[in-house]
Amino acid sequence: MARARPDAVALVHGGTTVRYGELDRAADGHATRLAALGVGRGDVVPVLLPRSATLITTMLGILKVGAAYALLDVHWPDGRVQEVLDQLDARLVVASAEVSGRTTWTPPATLDAATLDAGPADFEPVEVDGGDPCCVFFTSGTTGRAKCVLTPHRAIVRLFRPGSFARFDADTVVPQAAPQPWDGFALELWSVLLSGGTSLLVDEPYLSAQTLRDGVARHGVDTAWITSSLFNMIVDEDPAAFRGMGQVMIGGERLSAPHVRRFLAAHPDIVLLNGYGPVESTVFATTHRISAADCDRPTGIPIGRPVPDTQVHVLDGTRPCEVGETGELCVAGDGLAIGYLGADDATAEKFVEVTIDGVPTRVYRTGDTGWWDADGLLHYAGRRDRQVKVRGHRVEPAEIERQVERALGARRCVVLPRRDAAGTVDGLVAFCVPAVDGDPLVGARDALSGVVVHYHLPDVVLAVAEFPLTGNGKLDEDALLALVPDSAVYVGGLAGEQDPLVVQVARVFAAVLDQAEVSPDVAFTALGGTSLGAGRVCARLAAELGRPVPVSRLLGNPTARALAGWLRSTGETGGEDTAPPVDVPLSPMQVGFLTRHLLEPDDRSGHCLGTWIVDGDLDRQAMNAALARVHHRHEALRAAYSPGRKPFAKAVDVPAPELTVMDEAPSVDAAVSALRAELRQQLDLRDGRVWRAALVPLSGQGGVFGYVVHHIAFDGWSEAVFARDLAAAYRGGLDHAPGLADTWSLRQDYLRHADLERQRAWAKEELRDLPQLVYPVGPDAPDHEPGRVEEVLTPADVAVLDAAADAAGVTRFVALLAAYGRALAELSGQDDFAVGVPVAQRADHRLHDVVGCHVDLVCVRLRGDAGSLTHVGDLVRRAFEAQDVGFGEVVRLVNPPRSSRTPLFQNLFAYQDNTPPDLPLDDVATRFLRQPYLGLPTEVQTDVWPTDDGGLRVVVGFLPAAVAVGFADDLAKRFADLVRARPETPEDAS
Known part of the structure; x- marks a missing residue:
């Protein structure tokens, strides 16, 4: 690489x-x-x-x-x-x-x-060679000593070849958050370094919801490995944190079907993989792509099929089991470890040779049991021994018992797993017969914390006089576990506490710990909190306070009082000192929209249309009430946008637009035409009248409903949000969204973490001396509504494109842009020009449900081999890495020669893959109609829209006074032809 x-x-x-x-x-x-x-x-x-x-x-x-x-x-x-x-x-x-x-x-x-x-x-x-030692992983052992698992190179390399269990390529970005001694660390790191992707090193103790969200928004994280317990926590506390991911791998423990079901319902487009494999078989032995139907299996979610160069055998001793018969899972193949360092006997016991189908085969006996079903899927049945998984760590209770006995001098210790309602092990309890009769072992857990690793530390240490036995003379584990109190009782609650922030944090502590009340001066871990419990605390506080609360901050400020002090000292809890301005500064894009609106009153490139064909009688009174609720929910829709030296927006008490009901039209086409004429009317941004809505009834029944919102308060993402909220309001319910000041603060918080100086330096160097793109001139006539040319790409065409993108290790967008750039180069005769690409500026999840203008433009300079996927992919990556510097600032930095044309680029290219706007109204059916733009901001704008059947619709819009219609027609056709042909890959060029 x-x-x-x-x-x-x-x-x-x-x-x-x-x-x-x-x-x-x-x-x-x-x-x-x-x-x-x-x-x-x-x-x-x-x-x-x-x-x-x-x-x-x-x-x-x-x-x-x-x-x-x-x-x-x-x-x-x-x-x-x-x-x-x-x-x-x-x-x-x-x-x-x-x-x-x-x-x-x-x-x-x-x-x-x-x-x-x-x-x-x-x-x-x-x-x-592949059999040479590569690394050592550490796992639990029954002797009280760690096992050092020596792993060869081939065991790791086998996982990340093309066509493996998941997609790993040059676009893959994976957070590296697993503990370093784990084989999970190897999964996170080598999956990208062997594939040309990017590893995001995480400083938090583990991959919290906030860390995951920030990684997606700021660095394009699209793949993650998460233990089952952590997965459950994020699904419970902050399921939207997964938004934007492409694939999520979970495992390490038995999966919770309810949590998986909720995840799949919320994120149907994210690939969810169940991975199984002990460290001795290196990361994964089997994987399974989980479907909603898997959640209803009475035997649990399958662990799937073997990964490449790996075999799994279900054995009864040395006999292969039949389909449906439970036996021990034994793994063979390239993933096997060389053995345990310094433990020849353990190696000989666990790594054995058995004859399978007449062939001597080296296998690792996992101690797990399972069975094959008739479809060739492997199912996990449980352990043969005492070994358990605690929050992703494989633990031998016998090892911890020996450690506790040595550290505390106890005569005997028994460690038992404590399980939650779903049967998942969520902690350990150590029962000890102390060296001195009657010793309550006060402070025993604190003493152990300095001796054992954190995942061996029992949640509770209890002194017992003797161990209860069953009638058969065996240890009565149920009787021991019954001795554990449901919750600890701590002296000193919240009575008399005057600090409201301390009270708030302490109440979140108590809620996560399932206690009525906790002391604000006792550490979260001392209260019985776990590391995942800390994640729940931080997720809930983040939601309540509207700001990130990293897990590392809780671990560094472990009491409610200390954490509240940190929250206050950072000045981000909503106090007067940090209140955002009432007059909210406009973004560079909004300044551009406002300037154009004021200087060119007849320009309609900022008018965003939404249109639905309504089948049935629309309840006009309900729709008027819905428009008012949406107007009130989203401050961007009721803000005045003021020019000046420092342009700003301010929420004002402007009335919501009334539904304009027009004359009946005889047909849908006539209704759409009348609606367009109505929505072309000028909006008044300075007075806060930035949108309107209208209905054109059809003769008989039904009609065409639509709205227009100025781009200064709207973007492509807003379409689906607006439609969803309008439908909810039509049914009578809608709450408030974050206001202008809140969204401004979120953006400023994001920019504080961006490397703006590096991005500015890149822009000045990359875009220096950028030539303008010259088109064949159109007729000498004033601009009117844009012209447009369409081409349709079938699902088969898209499959060709996607295959080429996969082979080159780039995204579909890059493959489309490469074809578009090549078409422009061929038709214009230029090999150096720029294309403007809209990008969403919604890094924080709280912006995902807000109507507003949260978009900017990235300038991608295409020069050299504009048709090469890898070349264009590299150009796009570099440009997108500098997207935090607004386009307006980029123009000032580069200072291109002034002209009447759009600076830096003279065309836009957009892959319009936002969520389609759906308007489900009671008692009437609606169908969204994508209308042509009323105006264009550049001479050429090309949009690629996904279609319901998996194809793509290419729309080349152009200004007839500036671009010859023949050029636009040729551009659309050549672009589509290049997509249908297999774009050039590195193999073609070699």
Whole structure:
């Protein structure tokens, strides 16, 4: 990837972006230093670094010298670190100076990662084969010691080849949030680095809903791996956080069908995959794309079919089981680990050779049970031993029992899983017979927190005099679990608390913990809260306060009082000091719309139309009431837009538009024509009259209903929101949406995190000396309604386009733009020009349900091979990475030669894949009619609209006074022909 796409973004961490070429050169520097210290093929190098670009380059440097990396957690207790280092028998550990300086473990030679950036960039990597060690993962063991799972290269590579269980390509962006010692870390990282995508390094303890939403909005995250427990939490607390995703992989524990069902109902277009596989078979052994029907299976959601180069056998001893017969799941193939480091007996016990269909086969005995159904789907039945999954971590209770006995000096300990109503393990309880009779073990959990890793820490530690037994003499687990109190009781509630913010936070704590009241001065974890519970707290506070609350902030401010103090100190809780302005500044796009409206009163390029054919008698009184409710809900529709040195908008008490009922028309065509004439009338932005609605009845029954809203208060996304809200209001219900000031604040909060200086520098360099695109001139006549030419692309045509896009690793939009650019180049004879592309500016989910102008334009300069998908994909990526700098500011930065034409570009290209506007009204049927524009902002505007059958409709609009109709016709035809033909891919050019 570094050679093929050196400028592509490999890593994003905070404000730091690392491209593939930079990543490769830094890794060479690491490798050079490691090789000089004698690290070579077959060695294992432990790494103790926080999540960072340095961590990734260190790993790559280790691999380049032929060694294997073992990622340790910087938050592990020193005892755990020492134990693992002893097992790895490593002579060198890579760690940061900060980590090395605070440890009590005795390391081998320590190499400071900060010194590893130096070195020549011409390092020749050591050749390895697929069976050589690549990395070490850590899992639980029954002896009280961690198991070090040694994994080969082929085990990881097999997962991410083309045609694997999910789509991994150059457009894939995956958040890297899994704990570093997990094999989930390998899934998140190597799925993109082996495919040319981008890894977003997450600083939060795990992938919270807010982190996921920000990743989608700011970095284009489209793929994520989420444990079942975390998935359930996000579905419960903030299901809209998934919006914009393309595929979500879940697993690690038994899935909750109700949560999956709610997710699929809310996000039917997102691919949801169930993944199963122990760490010894590397990430996934099987996957299954989940459907709504799977949620109704009485045996649970299937775990699916084997991933590439992997086989799964259901065995009774060594005998393969029949379809429907339950047996042990045994995994074979390239995903198997080499074995356990320093544990030959355990390796021999779990990795065995069995004869299957006459062929000796090495398998890993998982200890899980399952069965095949008649459709060839694998179903999970449970464990054969005591092992459980707790919040995604595989845990051996026996290991924790040994750790607790050593740490507390207890005579005996029994650790049992505690399950929620769905049967999922949501925590652990340790029952101990103390060394001294009657010792209540006060503070035992705090003592354990400094000894065991966080996922081994019991939620509750209880002292018992003896262990109850059943009539058969076995441990009575139900009787032990009955001793656990439903909820802890803590001294000091909220009585007398005067700070309303502290009360609010404490009440959210209590609600998540299912307690009546909690003390504001007791840490959330001490109250019994878990890490996922912390995620629920932050999600609920974010919803109540209307601002992000990162999980890391709760962990750093663990009491309700401390968290409330942080919320107040950041100045974002709605206090007077941070109240947004009443006169809300306009965005650069809105300033442009207002300027054009004032200077060219007859211009209609800012008029946005919506039209429905109504079959039945519309309740005009209900519609008038609905228009008023929508008007009141969305401040953008009742705002005055004022010019001046600093143009602004201000919500005003302007009445809602009355439904204009026109004369009956004899036909739909006549009604549409009359409606267009009515909606062409001028709007008055300065007085807050930015929209109107009208109805043209048809002779007999039904009619044509429509609206016009000025673009200064509307955009393509708003169409569906407006229609949905109008339908809800027609039925009598609608609440309020965020106001102008709120949406302005959300945008400012987003921009505070954007790397604007880098984006400005890119714009000045990329768009310097940009030529104008010259069209054949149309007739010398004044502008009237735009001309338009249409072409239809069938679903088969689109399939050809999508196949080419997939092969080149680009999106459908890029493939369309490449064909469009090539058509323009051929017809104009120019190989350097720009195309304007509208982009939504709705990064925050709270803007998703708001009518308003939240859009800007990105200038994509097409030069060189405008038809090459990979080339155009790279141009689009760079342009979109700079979209936070508004188009108006870009024009000022570039300062192109002034003319009467649109600066920088003279045409727009839009792939109009917004949600279609649906208007379900009681007792009448409606059908949306996409009308031609009343005006165009540029000389040519090309829109590509998806059709219901999976095809595309291409509409080339043009200004007849500026562009010859023959050119527009040729452009539409040539564009469609290039789409129908297979666009050029890298393989064609080689």
